[in-house]
Amino acid sequence: MFGRLSTRLLNICVVSLCKANRLEKAEAVIIDGIRLGVLPDVVTYNMLVDAYCEFESLDVAYSILPRMKEAGISPDVVTYNSLIAGAVRKCSLSRSLDLFEEMLQKGIPPDTWSYNTLMHCFFKLGKPEEANRVFRDMIVGDMTPCAATFNIMINGLCKNGYTDNALMLFRNLERHGFVPEIITYNILINGLCKAGRLQAARRMLKELEESGHAPNAITYTTVMKCCFRSRQYKQGLEILAEMKRKGYTFDGFGYCTVIAAFVKTGRIKEATDFMEQMVQDGIQLDIAAYNTLINLYCKEGKLEAAYLLLDEIERRGLECDVYTHTIMIDGLCKAGNIKGAQRHLEIMNMIGFDSNLVAYNSIVDAFCKDGEIDYAMKVFEAMEIKDSFTYSSVVHNLCKARRLRHASKLLLSCLRSGVKILKSAQRAVVDGLRYSGQRREAKKLQSKIRMAKISH
DNA sequence: CTAGGGTTAG
Numbered sequence: 421m422f423g424r425l426s427t428r429l430l431n432i433c434v435v436s437l438c439k440a441n442r443l444e445k446a447e448a449v450i451i452d453g454i455r456l457g458v459l460p461d462v463v464t465y466n467m468l469v470d471a472y473c474e475f476e477s478l479d480v481a482y483s484i485l486p487r488m489k490e491a492g493i494s495p496d497v498v499t500y501n502s503l504i505a506g507a508v509r510k511c512s513l514s515r516s517l518d519l520f521e522e523m524l525q526k527g528i529p530p531d532t533w534s535y536n537t538l539m540h541c542f543f544k545l546g547k548p549e550e551a552n553r554v555f556r557d558m559i560v561g562d563m564t565p566c567a568a569t570f571n572i573m574i575n576g577l578c579k580n581g582y583t584d585n586a587l588m589l590f591r592n593l594e595r596h597g598f599v600p601e602i603i604t605y606n607i608l609i610n611g612l613c614k615a616g617r618l619q620a621a622r623r624m625l626k627e628l629e630e631s632g633h634a635p636n637a638i639t640y641t642t643v644m645k646c647c648f649r650s651r652q653y654k655q656g657l658e659i660l661a662e663m664k665r666k667g668y669t670f671d672g673f674g675y676c677t678v679i680a681a682f683v684k685t686g687r688i689k690e691a692t693d694f695m696e697q698m699v700q701d702g703i704q705l706d707i708a709a710y711n712t713l714i715n716l717y718c719k720e721g722k723l724e725a726a727y728l729l730l731d732e733i734e735r736r737g738l739e740c741d742v743y744t745h746t747i748m749i750d751g752l753c754k755a756g757n758i759k760g761a762q763r764h765l766e767i768m769n770m771i772g773f774d775s776n777l778v779a780y781n782s783i784v785d786a787f788c789k790d791g792e793i794d795y796a797m798k799v800f801e802a803m804e805i806k807d808s809f810t811y812s813s814v815v816h817n818l819c820k821a822r823r824l825r826h827a828s829k830l831l832l833s834c835l836r837s838g839v840k841i842l843k844s845a846q847r848a849v850v851d852g853l854r855y856s857g858q859r860r861e862a863k864k865l866q867s868k869i870r871m872a873k874i875s876h
Numbered sequence: 877c878t879a880g881g882g883t884t885a886g
């Protein structure tokens with residue numbers, strides 16, 4: 421009895437240390453406990469697994485398992501749920517499937533949360549049909565779904581392009597015995613926004629208010645971002661004003677959304693004001709916030725200030741990500757230092773970033789604008805992946821350089837393959853042909869553009 | 877344990 425009580429005390433101690441990311445101290449407390457005859461139990465180890473997943477790495481967390489075995493304690497469903505969730509968070513998706521398998525092999529029966537996490541994993545892998553299968557198994561089997569099950573489903577359907585199916589599931593919530601939570605509304609509002617359905621999103625916001633919930637900062641940030649994205653700046657700024665009026669406090673997400681929108685529209689003064697406000701508010705900057713600020717400095721041409729922030733990131737023990745590097749590369753390009761940008765891209769490749777399409781786009785565009793169009797086309801040909809940005813930029817620049825045949829050829833290949841290309845770039849080709857006396861070519865291209873519009 | 881932020885073309 422006394423021993424069990426002591427273990428509970430030990431766990432209370434360990435959980436608070438773990439939550440505060442004081443893992444060394446937590447380990448020391450456990451060792452002290454053992455010395456005093458208070459043995460850690462499965463709950464103690466589960467807390468460690470959870471904390472190591474969050475603050476260290478999946479591997480370190482996984483290394484708790486042999487320690488448990490040594491102590492004669494078997495991992496349970498909570499241990500595995502933590503590991504699987506940790507793997508999903510760190511995007512080690514195949515790893516999380518392996519862990520699920522391992523749990524089954526050890527004869528540990530999964531619970532609702534195991535299935536929730538598994539669904540989440542499948543959605544992140546872009547396998548909605550697999551996730552849906554897990555969901556169906558839950559509904560018809562003896563596993564009871566919880567509110568989060570539906571949130572994960574609705575979110576996953578939205579993220580995988582099944583917004584209407586998500587809406588249907590939302591409308592069927594009550595039949596399953598659940599009422600929508602604020603988080604459910606936020607998921608749907610975001611899904612509608614990302615699908616470009618701003619009006620439907622605003623209707624959903626209204627429905628949220630009518631349901632008796634008060635929208636939270638996440639709701640507003642989501643809708644505001646959507647307005648900015650669809651170039652409804654006035655509407656976006658109105659939401660910003662409404663948030664301020666109603667006394668919502670801004671967190672890093674809110675600030676970043678607004679600053680980025682200001683930067684994108686060239687409102688540097690407003691962006692800088694907001695940045696200062698963010699710092700005054702004492703917001704702890706994370707890597708996304710740093711990226712926002714670095715981008716602001718780059719757009720102002722203050723490269724030195726941007727580099728100072730890179731130093732600060734390092735000092736604080738944060739890690740630059742693909743955004744940081746891309747923003748710097750684009751900043752160097754726009755500052756006219758394309759060679760420097762290329763060097764940075766090489767570094768990016770060396771340290772193992774494989775998604776650098778955006779950086780290549782910036783560099784190709786920069787070479788075009790610098791008049792080095794032949795070299796730009798060489799880089800363009802060598803690119804393994806290209807997207808709408810790549811083609812829109814190159815086609816536009818080819819037109820400016822009066823290389824209309826090449827531009828038209830690329831535009832046609834886009835029309836055939838269904839790659840979207842900016843209207844302005846399309847118009848540049850047609851107008852270019854027309855005004856250089858190739859009226860017949862222009863007409864032919866125009867009709868092909870129209871055909872493509874119908875068939876896609 | 878499930879929701880919102882950060883990069884490129886015009």
